[in-house]
Amino acid sequence: MQWPKGAEQALHKFWTLIATSIMFASMALPTRAVEAADGVISAQLVHEETGQAVIGAPVQLDSREFTVSDEQGWFRFFNVPAGTHRISINDPECAAFSTSVELKPGEVLELHWALSPRGKQNMKEVVIRAKRMEEEVSDTVLEMEEVKKIPGTQGDILKIVQSLPGVARNLAFSGAGGAGVVIRGAAPEDSKVLIDDHPVPLLYHFGGLKSILNSDMLKRIDFLPGGFGAEFGSATGGIMDVHTLPCTHRQYDGYVELSLIDAGFFVQGPIGDNAGFVGAARRSTMDAWLPYVLDGLDSFELTVAPVYYDYQAKADWSPTEGDHLSVLAFGSSDEMRWLFSKPISADPDIRGDFGMKTQFHRLHLHWTHVPQDSSWQFRASIVGGYDSFNGSGGPFLMQSRVPNLAFRGDVEWHPSKIWKVQSGAISHLSWFDLNYSMVRPPTEGTVPNKFDTMEVVVGKEKWFVVSGGAYVSVSAEPVRGMLLAGGVRLDGYAFGSHGDWSVMPRFSFKQELRPGTVFKAGVGLYAKPAQVNELSEGFGNPDLKMERAIHYTLGMEQELPFHSSLDVSFFYKDLDSLVVNDDDTVYSNKGMGKISGLEIMLRKDLDHGLFGWLAYTLMRSERKDGPDEPWRLFSFDQTHILTLVAGFRLPRGEIMPMHGLRSGWEFGLRFQLVSGNPITPIMGGVFDADSDNYLPLPGPINSERLPLYHRLDIRVDYTWAFRRWALSLFLDLQNAYNHQSIEGVDYNYDYTERRYIKGLPVIPALGVRGSF
Amino acid sequence: MGVFQKWFLRLAILVLACLSAWAVCGCSDPFPPDTLVDRLRILGVRAEPPDVDLSGQCSMDALVADPAGQSRALQYTWAVCMVQITGVAKDIQCPGPDSFVFGDSASADLSVPEFVAWAQEKGFGMDLGDTDLPPDMTLDEIPLIIGLKISAPDGEQVSAIKRVRLRLTDEAQVNSNPELTGLQKQGRDWTVHLKDTVSLVPLVSDDSAQLYIPEGEQEEHAEDLVFSWYSTTGEFRDRWTVKDVSDAGEPLEENEWILPEEEDQLGAQKLWVIVRDGRWGIDWAEFGFSLNP
Known part of the structure; x- marks a missing residue:
């Protein structure tokens, strides 16, 4: 790729200036000399079945150093200190491999490893990591090979995030929307979902029915529950950084699938020697049968049954050894319409035609440049997008169209083995076109009145919003086993004469106390703008400032025998400038919050057919709706969250070379035990003689709790593996012992009687899959 | 889009959840219907006339069962x-400490001048002739919130x-x-029977649905009754x-009264529209019926 001459020179000067400044800074700090006792670890990787070299396999040493195998399958790490080291290999076409090696002082270690083939369905390496990089304050890796058989997720990898420590259980009918994930006591909208470094407005169809990305399109998910680095902005909760699959597969394959929920296909393959493609699409099939099931309902008619679709298409091209270009297009649409031919019993305003359609589309262009000397690399991307939402019903209408454009550039520089420097900037341009006739949705913790008591706000607005951020972060390993990282980020936004900005320093520290034991700590400031409706001139308060949070994290990682590890983290978050209702200005930044907790994760990597984790979170999340208001529980506060995930394989017979499977049983289970969510009790009602309804009289906010939630999901698979194909039969049993969880409280017409709303009963799913 | 989107999504998800629950267990509402009057209730409160000016007066009464x-x-x-x-529920005390009490019988007359004098004396900012609105905006009307509390000798209370x-x-x-002039029932008399389904149509005077101009619009609309x-x-x-005059569809004012099977319900019964x-x-x-076997 050729830059315009002037642009290339300007860019070169800019980064030279940054790099020179940092280099001078680094010279003032102590550096670690290479010791004579250091040794070399090298190994050759070959395919178990064919004996051919495994080329280009990513190899990690102690999760710190990274290389790839060469054309003969060799990799080498130089200047490695004596001691025990962990080598991890994650080649897309081979089963994940991890082992420990002992290096003596000055030794040059040469090893040979034969890697098992990965099954044809498993050739995509999908990794969910609880933290992204070594600079983050913990590091846990869950591999696709492990997580795809977790029961209760219907093979939807993005749903597995809800089994990780620090993630609250979403109530079945909450419709949290947005990221839809409550991370470490933060509101769902405080967390952010990124797909290939850029945000998306939705992660799940219909608030949680299914994720908007086909799981086979994923390479890995970086899950960052807090204390994340300066490269992430506009979030005060957590980050889900989703990375799509690189198009490196060297043969054509794919599949089509059909179920009662949806139908879709997946395809991938090469384009010449140095390019490839991958694509997938799905459409719901519920609209084919649901209207017949609902035919007997008198006052309700489903005029458009729930319809969703999503698509993803990606092409990669490496024109030179150091350049990589990628084009990614994806999008999602959810639509549903229904008719209440008569007013429903809950509210006389709920009648007539209701419906909603939400969709978004994205086109990404990515360029990665890694020069031959590999001391630095540069990534740039341009993303064009279009978001739209149409909702209408009764007296309400909401239409929004938001074309948007984003630019992002990141540079990573390794001036020495000790130092790493990252810097980057992102800019978003959004054109909002809003047309609404709506009531103000209640803010968190409040109890809504009946619709006809709410003020209907009517308006049309057009905004042009510029937002963006820039960051610099530096990490160093001044002595062996110690890692220091610091960075600063500037985020801001502006529309019309309104706007705000925030400067956010962030630091983290890790110290290896002894081999296998790491102490970690981090602190950082985080900020995000208010929601669009809160900033709207007609609807809210455009003078709102950014909401802020300070994250504190302290923890310990301990490696254990039998490929196990223990990760313990304490966290505390101090929130301020939270948006709350205000009688004078509609909304104001008078809210405050504090969240404290403990996370424990005991993990067993996949080894001898056994894997799993036990995650426990102890947490308290509180809010204060103004300086003079009392502290109260946050609506998603869950004191105890205990999750047990386990899988066991009893394979027998040979691995079949065509598809990499072998005959045998597989068992999986997931058990969750979670405190009930807080609720605001309603103490009675007063008759509203104008609407013929009762207005609820709420008690103290979130002063009651729903009962304890617990649920067991079980999955059993049996596979018959033949030479050219394999047949698998599985039973996925959700809520195996039929404990109907409590999802909410329902009241009679005047709020003098109440009952619990129960969740779904036991749901068995029997399935069959053929692999070729 | 944020919360806007969430508002409609929640409604859609609620519909999906109800459909799932209906499909799985065919659950029905566990509470008695709110149309069943089996204890002290306020069913309606009327102001005559329904709006007043600053020198006016209106009479209040209530339909109490x-x-x-x-x-x-x-x-x-x-x-x-x-x-x-507002749209956010609050613990409303009405009548409460900051209330202008104007009656203690089944009906009462509200004098607006007396109320305004009370509000000004209490410092509630009722300087109605000189509001703090921007110059390009006029305030034509404001709502007065009238509270009614009814207490029975045994301590039972209801409010509206x-x-x-x-x-x-x-x-x-x-x-x-509006003016409700009668009720049309199929059949010869006001006798109904156990397990009957009785078709009823309310009758209103011709001028009950007035023409008016909704806020923010230019054209006149007829009221929906x-x-x-x-x-x-x-x-x-x-x-x-x-009775939705603006809708092109069939009028929907007709209703069906589904009578019980239990014989202990026999005798005089009441119906209110x-x-x-x-x-x-x-x-x-109010209409009286005799429920026969």
Whole structure:
């Protein structure tokens, strides 16, 4: 790729200036000399079945150093200190491999490893990591090979995030929307979902029915529950950084699938020697049968049954050894319409035609440049997008169209083995076109009145919003086993004469106390703008400032025998400038919050057919709706969250070379035990003689709790593996012992009687899959 | 889009959840229908006229049902309350500490000048002739929140609120209460039988649905009349029925009264129909039936 001459020179000067400044800074700090006792670890990787070299396999040493195998399958790490080291290999076409090696002082270690083939369905390496990089304050890796058989997720990898420590259980009918994930006591909208470094407005169809990305399109998910680095902005909760699959597969394959929920296909393959493609699409099939099931309902008619679709298409091209270009297009649409031919019993305003359609589309262009000397690399991307939402019903209408454009550039520089420097900037341009006739949705913790008591706000607005951020972060390993990282980020936004900005320093520290034991700590400031409706001139308060949070994290990682590890983290978050209702200005930044907790994760990597984790979170999340208001529980506060995930394989017979499977049983289970969510009790009602309804009289906010939630999901698979194909039969049993969880409280017409709303009963799913 | 999107998504998800629950277990509402009047209740509150000007006066009365009360003496408290009814539920005390009490019997007269004098004395900012609105904006009317509390000798209490439109300028549109003139029932007499399904149509005067100009619009619309149904036995097909003049579809004011199977319900029963015009105008009628085997 050729830059315009002037642009290339300007860019070169800019980064030279940054790099020179940092280099001078680094010279003032102590550096670690290479010791004579250091040794070399090298190994050759070959395919178990064919004996051919495994080329280009990513190899990690102690999760710190990274290389790839060469054309003969060799990799080498130089200047490695004596001691025990962990080598991890994650080649897309081979089963994940991890082992420990002992290096003596000055030794040059040469090893040979034969890697098992990965099954044809498993050739995509999908990794969910609880933290992204070594600079983050913990590091846990869950591999696709492990997580795809977790029961209760219907093979939807993005749903597995809800089994990780620090993630609250979403109530079945909450419709949290947005990221839809409550991370470490933060509101769902405080967390952010990124797909290939850029945000998306939705992660799940219909608030949680299914994720908007086909799981086979994923390479890995970086899950960052807090204390994340300066490269992430506009979030005060957590980050889900989703990375799509690189198009490196060297043969054509794919599949089509059909179920009662949806139908879709997946395809991938090469384009010449140095390019490839991958694509997938799905459409719901519920609209084919649901209207017949609902035919007997008198006052309700489903005029458009729930319809969703999503698509993803990606092409990669490496024109030179150091350049990589990628084009990614994806999008999602959810639509549903229904008719209440008569007013429903809950509210006389709920009648007539209701419906909603939400969709978004994205086109990404990515360029990665890694020069031959590999001391630095540069990534740039341009993303064009279009978001739209149409909702209408009764007296309400909401239409929004938001074309948007984003630019992002990141540079990573390794001036020495000790130092790493990252810097980057992102800019978003959004054109909002809003047309609404709506009531103000209640803010968190409040109890809504009946619709006809709410003020209907009517308006049309057009905004042009510029937002963006820039960051610099530096990490160093001044002595062996110690890692220091610091960075600063500037985020801001502006529309019309309104706007705000925030400067956010962030630091983290890790110290290896002894081999296998790491102490970690981090602190950082985080900020995000208010929601669009809160900033709207007609609807809210455009003078709102950014909401802020300070994250504190302290923890310990301990490696254990039998490929196990223990990760313990304490966290505390101090929130301020939270948006709350205000009688004078509609909304104001008078809210405050504090969240404290403990996370424990005991993990067993996949080894001898056994894997799993036990995650426990102890947490308290509180809010204060103004300086003079009392502290109260946050609506998603869950004191105890205990999750047990386990899988066991009893394979027998040979691995079949065509598809990499072998005959045998597989068992999986997931058990969750979670405190009930807080609720605001309603103490009675007063008759509203104008609407013929009762207005609820709420008690103290979130002063009651729903009962304890617990649920067991079980999955059993049996596979018959033949030479050219394999047949698998599985039973996925959700809520195996039929404990109907409590999802909410329902009241009679005047709020003098109440009952619990129960969740779904036991749901068995029997399935069959053929692999070729 | 944020919370806007979430609002509609929640409604869609709620519908999906209800459909799932219906499909899985066919669950029905566990509570008795709210149209069944089996204890002391306020079913309607009327202001005559429904809106007043600054020098005006209106008469308040209420439709109170007390089927188990055996004509016991009830104590009434009427008041204007300085509270705001918004989309966020609050613990409303009406009548409460900051209320202008103006009556203690089944009906009461509200004098606006007396209320305004009280509000100014209490410092509630009722300087109605000189509001703090921007110069390009006029305030034609404000709602007064009327509270009614009814107490029985045994301590049972019920309360209601009602809005009365206070016209501040001549620009404010005048409303009048609709008029319910009768009830049309299929059959020869007012006798109904166990397990019957009785078709009922409320009758209103021709001028009940007034023409008015909705806020922010230029053209006149006719009021939508919404009928509420209550009875001491059985249940109704629809909680509300609508005479929606603006809709091209069939009028929906007809309702079905589904009578019970239990013989202990035999005897005299009552039925109430209440009509509202959506602009705080209201009227009602009470009907007596004999439920036979």
